Amino acid sequence: MPRRTPRTTLDRPITPRRFAKFLKAASICVLVAGLLSPAVGGTATAAASNDYCGGQCSDILPPGENGNATLAQILLNQAFGTQPGHAEDQLGPYANLATGYSTLTDAKINTFFNDASFGVSSDQVASTEKPAGRSDVTIVRDKKTGVPHITGTTRYGTEFGAGYAAAEDRLWLMDVFRHVGRGQLTTFAGGAASNQGLEQEFWRNAPYTEADLQAQIDNAVAAAGDHGKQALADVNAYVAGINAYIDASDSGRYFPGEYVLTGHKDSITNAGTIDHFKTTDLVALASVIGTLFGSGGGGEVNNAISLLAAQSKYGVEEGTKVWESFRERNDPEAVLTVHNGESFPYAAKPDSPQGEALPDTGSVTQEQLVYDRTGSAAGSSATSASTTAATTARTSAKRGMSNALVVSGKYTASGHPIAVFGPQTGYFAPQLLMLQEIQGPGISARGASFAGLSMYVELGRGQDYSWSATTSGQDIIDTYAVELCQDDYHYLYHGTCTAMDKVEQKNSWTPTTADGTAAGSYTMRVWRTKYGPVEYRATVGGKKVAYTTLRSSFLHEADSIIGFQMLNDPDYVKSPATFQSAVQHINYTFNWFYADSQHTAYYNSGDNPVRASGVDAEFPVWAQAAYEWKNWNPATNTADYTPASAHPNSIDQDYYISWNNKQAKDYTTAPWGDGSVHRGNLLEDRVKKLVAAGGVTRSSLVKAMADAALEDLRAEDVLPKLLKVVGSSAVTDSTAAAAVSKLSAWVSAGAKRTETSAGSKTYANADAIRILDAWWPLLVKAEFQPGLGSDLYTAFTNNLPVDESPSAAHGPTGSHAGSSFQYGWWSYVDKDIRAVLGESVQGGLTQKYCGGGSLSSCRDILISTLKEAAGKTASQVYPGDDQCSAGDQWCADSIVQRTLGGIKHGKISWQNRPTFQQVVEYTSHR
Structure with a gap:
């Protein structure tokens, strides 16, 4: 069936009159069917026997687990404010902690959090289903939250169920973000400024072709041996589960209503299609997540501009000192996560910088991304409307994220470690993350995963341990000045004039009355070099250059799947050391935290490139062999990386705090502002006081977090x-x-x-x-x-x-x-x-x-x-x-x-805390 041209109508208010009119025009049987869930059957499951938390694990993820809504549910929400089941039932408890934390006790924790124990007791089973009639997997949903508890007897069935459950809860969102990752959102969902902003900002940072996406899969599998083969099998099963749900919801006519509102499906005839997912779609999704949360560094050109301004004001020597004092790249008063005095030098200022390629004053221009249908550079009107939307959408998640409070058992009332931690992924409807429990051969975990990447739990708990992450932001991105030759689209690579690769993505959309966006089209164009995509153009000493951005995770977002696979494997993670080994396989820039009944641990992940001697990571350098990463291979974008022992890491420190602050002494991180006052101090001061007093409890640690959050x-x-x-x-x-x-x-x-x-x-x-x-x-x-x-x-x-x-x-x-x-x-x-x-x-x-x-x-x-x-x-x-x-x-x-879809939720009072959050204290260990 040919796809209808999309029309964006998600932002148009649905009045009671319009709703009644729509009811009259539409097929009543379709709308009524849309209000119902797919038929389920089967038997209840008992609580799991492999749970060592003793009922002391809790979590929360607003607004709710259900991120899919039928057309009728969307219309009812927009007309009357009604909510689909489990669409916002976690929003109230989350919001209420702000006024309820002062009288919190351990017994009251689950007033504000969910019980995160494994399994579902028989009296709490809301539904049981065998997806696609499979006998090797069961999805049970609990009454309180509707979270899927997936239990498989085969590995394939388990992952099939994970994909099916993901599509049940987040199909529309997954579809949106696979198109964001491919730079195709406006063609898929219309030309609204927010859509343009999303696709432009992400695609600029990861302008991948279909061949690039497939190569990531092939290379990741080949490099990881048996783990890689298992990961690919898991992904294939997961994708099969997603597609099985697409087929079932299409034939049953309970697919997300946004497909009707954007013209992909017809509410009367059911004409139109929802495209099946492919494995490469998951890599496109991963590229979005990697850009949002796991790609620290960059900004070398802006650094250079401010350095030149300082030198112009004060002279070279004094101006450089002034610049360094504001940069605070290794401030002695900064709050640290590893605070035992251990030093982890990285990206330090060299004594004698080599290869710097600072731009001539006033010569820097940002590379044009958007072009009109004729191929000419589009005027500012083509992109200005989306600039704010892009910045808000991306930086609301990337700039401020995640915290962790972890206390060793030596200082707790029970003698067991306690952790309160989680990621701040922004507030969206539906939420980017989803909750799930997965139990099957080689997998035993509960927690949160990014929708469309939930073949494994990414942040959560295993049988006798929990883990979480905060964004670390250390510098894995460098800027190279490639000298141009012949014209603006050729550059010198090791002395040879080399053509840049042109990567384009064309988008078009039709008129809509929803947001006033007229019919339009444009092309996004990125020029890629061996040193990465071109981001700026300038002159250096009068020579024309293109400034490129090279990050170690470019073309490697799929690699991190191995680390998440290991975190879910109870036969792999059995101790702090094996936890650290698992997260070393994650190339995103994260701070990872761990707690079991006896130990705590910390590790900073990411592929930190080994830079050439004398290169200052703060500024652009010449694209010459002498200044490249050590043993860098441009064909695969691989290089030598600093060893695991050089990454900030620790086991059983008295306590750990993290709020995107400096990791350790001498570990030079990318963000500006890691100085004497940082929001990490809000946690440091409170947790340090608790530890000094001793007898820390789950509720007292939650109070410390909640107090800092306000x-x-x-x-x-x-x-x-x-x-x-x-x-x-x-x-x-x-x-x-x-x-x-x-x-x-x-x-x-x-x-x-x-x-x-x-x-x-x-x-x-x-x-x-x-x-x-x-x-x-x-x-x-x-x-x-x-x-x-x-x-x-x-x-x-x-x-x-x-x-x-x-x-x-x-x-x-x-x-x-x-x-x-x-x-x-x-x-x-x-x-x-x-x-x-x-x-x-x-x-x-x-x-x-x-x-x-x-x-x-x-x-x-x-x-x-x-x-x-x-x-x-x-x-x-x-x-x-x-x-x-x-x-x-x-x-x-x-x-x-x-x-991000058709369902809207009410505002809640401000709290400065993670979106998904766990409170854990294990009572025993395997």
């Missing part, structure tokens, strides 16, 4: 020093004096952004919060711009945004994204203010900026900007958007589940 980092760690400079007795202006009083009271009350009472949607200390939100950007600019100058100040803010408060839509995460305070100038302000106060500062800035170093002048600047901030109304500070009215402070902070 904290305003600026108010806890910087505001007291600012108020010390201001000094209440020196403030004669009544407006400023009142502001000082309110801010001081807020600090004394705990400096949190919390409601006056559950559900009030009004903050306690609301005026103080408004004042600080308004004050921070004003004081930072007034403190630093006079000394740095406008050009350098702007260049540094391009490297590191000034602020990332919950309502700061200008920050890298965008608004309503939950994750906050990862990136900002709090460390700079902290170091500078302490220096002005005459306090000790390690790794300080090269000069005092506030008031030129004069305490009285600094005080005047702070009071002046504070008065200005205090005079701003709530409507000015919180101007409103498509979600909130101007002046609605609570709403401006609130978390919104960003719609």
Whole structure:
């Protein structure tokens, strides 16, 4: 049956009148059938006997397990707000922790989390099915959450069931992201700005051809021996399960309603098709996940631009010192995950940098990605509408993610280790992750997996151990300056003029009244070299160059499947050492944490390339053999990587914390801002205090996490020093004096952004919060711009945004994204203010900026900007958007589940915590 041309209508509101009209026009039997689940049968399963957690494992993943909705369910949701079963039943418990954590006890944990024990007790079985009539696998769903518990008697059947369950819960989302990974979302789902933004941003970083995707599979299997062969067999079975569900839901007419709303299926005749999945689709999906969460580094060109600005302002020698002080690449005051003093040198600044290829000032331009149907470079109007959508969609997940709190049994009440940890993958509807339990030959695990990659549990628990990850961000990306020859599309490779490879993806869409997007088409074009895709063009010493981006995981996203396979295998992971061995097979840049009944462990994963001697990873280098990664093979993009022992790692440290902070001493990480004040300090201070007191419990560790999740980092760690400079007795202006009083009271009350009472949607200390939100950007600019100058100040803010408060839509995460305070100038302000106060500062800035170093002048600047901030109304500070009215402070902070399908959910109060989260304490071990 030929596919109908897609029409995007997901964002068009469904009114009761329109819903009634649709009912009249549509086939009632189709709509009624769509409200029903596929028929199920079979018997209940008893609770598993291979569970060593003793009922003390819990997890949560909002909004709900069910991410598929039929057409009727979507229409009912948009018209009346009704929700399909299990679509948002985890959202309430997740949200309620913000007001309920203060009185939390171990007995109340599962009020806010799910019981993550293996199996389903007979009285909690909601449904049992044999997918596609197979006798070797059973999918049981529990009543409370609808999570699939997949039990197979054969390996093939187990993975078939995992694919079938994934499609039951996330088919539409999986389809969206396989098209995102291929750069084909607009052709699939229409030309909305958000669709354009998604496909443009991801495809620029992973412009793969079909041959590239297949080669990843072939190479990963070949390199991993028996593990690789098993992984391919698992993937094939998983894909077969997905396709079996597509066929069943198509014939039964209970497929996701988004296929009708985008023109792929007809609600009356059932005409149209839902394409089967292929193994290469999973690699395309993996490339999206790898770009989002596991590709640290890059930014060398922006680094070079700000260095040149510093040198222009201060001269080469002093400008370089100023730049290094703001870069904080190895700050001695940074909070560390491995805090026992052990050093793990990586990407350190060389004594004598070699091969640097800094651009000529003003010569850098970003490589054109989008072209019109004639092949000409498209004007800004073709891409400007999608820029914000792209940035929000990608960076809301990539920039701020994940935390972990792990305490050794030596310091717990029970003597067993305790962990509270999880990834922050952003808030979406449906969620990018899905929950599942898989039990079969060689597999025994429960937890979360990315939809479409759930052949294994990626973050969760095994029989007697749990594991989780945070994004680490260490530098596995380098920028090379390839010298052009002949024209703009040829470059010198080892002295030979070589043609760049042109990779294109064409997209088109038809008119729609849903979002006002007219019919259109465009082509995305990326030029690839042996040193990776071209990202910028410039001149270096007058020579024309293309700056390329080479990451070690490029063409290797599929490789990490082996590590996840091992994590799910109870015969492989039996100890901290075997856990570390498993995650060493994951080439994404992650911090991995482990807990069983006796031990804890940590390991930092990623293929860290061995760079040539003298190469500074912070800046672009010439694309010449002398500056390439050691033993780099451009045909396969493989090289020598630092050994496992050189990666930050630890077993049984007293405690571990991670909130995307610095991993260990001398481990130079990619992100800016790893200095004296980092949101990791919020966890460090609380967990360190718990450990010092001893007797840590699951509830006390959850409280520590939840308390940090509501904290305003600026108010806890910087505001007291600012108020010390201001000094209440020196403030004669009544407006400023009142502001000082309110801010001081807020600090004394705990400096949190919390409601006056559950559900009030009004903050306690609301005026103080408004004042600080308004004050921070004003004081930072007034403190630093006079000394740095406008050009350098702007260049540094391009490297590191000034602020990332919950309502700061200008920050890298965008608004309503939950994750906050990862990136900002709090460390700079902290170091500078302490220096002005005459306090000790390690790794300080090269000069005092506030008031030129004069305490009285600094005080005047702070009071002046504070008065200005205090005079701003709530409507000015919180101007409103498509979600909130101007002046609605609570709403401006609130978390919104960003719609990726037809179902929408309500807002929840701000919390700065993982999306998926586990609370675990094992009582015994195999």
